[in-house]
Amino acid sequence: MDVVQIAPPVAFPASECQQTLMVHSFAWSYGKPFAASYQPPACSFNRVTLNFTVTSSGRQFDRLAIMYLTDTEIWRTSTAEPTANGIIWTYIKDVSNYLALWRHPQKLIFDLGNLIDSTYTGPFNTTLTATFFTTPEQPAPANVIIPVSARRSSQNQSSAFSVPEVPAVSSLTIPRNTKRAVFSISACGQADEEFWWSNALSSLTGTYQNNTLLGFSPFREVQLLIDGKLAGVVWPFPVIFTGGVVPGFWRPIVGIDAYDLREDEIDVTPWLGVLSDGKEHVFEILIRGIVDDGQGGAVLSSVGNYWVVTGKLFLWLDPPGAVTRGSVPVFNAPDPTLVVSSAITQKPDGGNDTFTQKAYAQRQFSLAADITTTSGRKRATWSQSLSFTNDGWYGDDGNAQVNTQLTSGNEASGSGYTRRFSYPLYVESFVKTEKSSRNLSIDAVMDRIKDVTVVGRSAFPTGLESFDDGPFEGSRLRTRQNGSASYMSVPSQNRSSSWGGTEQTLSFWGLQAGSAADGALEQNDQVDLYWRHALAINGSIVDDSDAGANRVPYQIQTPIAGQNSGELRMEFPVFIGPVVPGRRPHIA
Structure with a gap:
């Protein structure tokens, strides 16, 4: 069975120079990443794409995976969950923004922690191939990339931090001739923080007798601090992995x-007057949630176990010998507005029955400084305007949950880079466990959107690089998934199954000159580049259509349709262990 992620196509030549970077089976691999030496190819190149193909059969959880070049994270991915008959997937990623690393020898670390035992039997058999090629008129990538990571490649280990247990902090010295600087953050919740968007207010975690819900609210903020001062924030997209909510x-x-x-990226060019002094400066990444007092009072706080975090600095340089100078950044950084409320209904016997909660957050942040480079003096700025709302309903000792959430924002730098995003999310799930038989059932509905508009020069490929239309000033990607699914486990018969339907529509546009990410887009500002619609029912893609792939030069990632096995339900391993109220089962 082919298991796919719906995404815009990525172009690469079929006959240019290629290099196989990894052929490896991840079985019992916790703390045992794949490690190998990378040598640049003999061919010339200004573009690099990665092809990651995986097969697996048996029973296994989804797993998080991170690829590094030495200590710098290049790609964060996760696995699909296998079936007894086996699955396969391929994903192609443009990693041309890391040319400063690809052009020099590196240690390649690929960390995919997995386990094999009598219950979890599925290894992940992987092949990773790089294609190197040249295309005209590519934006100049960063000259230097410096990681904020644990720097464990010399021990053949992953360089990610586990926050908050291990602080994500590094002291960095940057070249004094840096003329532009962008910091990127890679962060995702795991364990108690995987479904952070469904967590309860801290004042409500003890609502149900003898059952503790997960807390710190459904709000998360990822903060970047430079020398102890806030430099920008990320309000994360709520990723749901392939074992999340309901596998179906x-x-x-x-x-x-x-x-x-x-x-996500934060422009730290306004800091160059401080950072270009030839001294070490401390970069730290923090994860923040909300602690409330149950009376409407709320403050930002650390969170639970745990977030996987790395960061990096992308630096563009002036000629050697130049020294960038500038003023200390001037901040407009009030504390975020946090508003929370809740209400509890009682059972006839006096116990707590259901509760509702509301969480609202809003933040305005900006900083500016005068920076002087070889191009002259300029005003460097970074600003963010962010908004978050979440309405939650909990019942049945926390096993019934409904969450309606919206995260949105506008970001802009003085370089002309702007980004607008909107992440609506709706999930309802109802978990039932029969005490005598331990039979487990889950019914769920979800509807979510990722809508991102980028104008100007990003530190990352925007997807426009694969289309020979243009030129464009920016891009917009909007994708929506909605569906319903169910899961049933019967431990006494060692049997389980999951079924349902998911529909996804993805649109990708190029933005004409004059478009603005922080303003209303006129219809004629957007040029349709790619569109795809897919509908999956009970493990098979029953409708899959796209448009625009013929506009992509070279070879593309071909849309793959799942094969209908004739089964009405997908087979999954039996869920083993008790259901903890308030903690969504993560099912393999």
């Missing part, structure tokens, strides 16, 4: 970004 949602179409967990 995600086969054979995985969740948005499940194969390619995207990074």
